[in-house]
Amino acid sequence: MSPWNWFTESEGLRDGTEPLAGRRDGGMVRWLALILSVLLSLACAASGCVLVKDSPAPGCREYWGLAPLGGCFGKSVIMDLKVEPELDDLVIEVNNCNGGILEVTNGCNEAFILGGVEIEALEHCVGLDVAGKEDGRYLLTRTGSNFSDYVPEEDEMIQLTGTLGEQELRISYVKTGRLC
Secondary structure (H helix, E strand, C coil): CCHHHHHHHCHHHHCCCCCCCCCCCHHHHHHHHHHHHHHHHHHHHHCCCEEEECCCCHHHCEEECCCCCCCCCCCCCEEEEEEECCECCEEEEEECCECCEEEEEECCCCCEEECCEEECCCEEEEEEEEEEEECCEEEEEEECCCECCCCCCCCEEEEEEEEECCEEEEEEEEECCCCC
């Protein structure tokens, strides 16, 4: 029986009773389940939830259908971040949304200086990007967003030394070139 005319072809109408009264039409349930699963699959593909090519850089990922909504389009990233020694109140993380920047939260009672940038005591979520290299050392700059302007031609190992009061910290990571 076709799913489009199940109402008129049901036994209930031929014998004068209400359609489907007191019984289940298993065929109709199967047809509805099939139609719903096809529609769900199409909606999923159209919304971009099927990842075809993965990449650490959000801007290099490929999807069937439309890409998911969001604002991350970076084509380079920061990888292999190491902070030595690690401190509970000083958090240095990577934000690879739009090209790879460091995000620093200084929960300490002293200023933290890294790459020529001072992060005041109790300052949160400070974005830092590479500004360039001077005298063989990398300099950083504050960024008011999560966008990185620094994209090396090929992968670069970046090593920085920071100070928190009298304590010295070593930070190293790889900044990739364009991944796609």
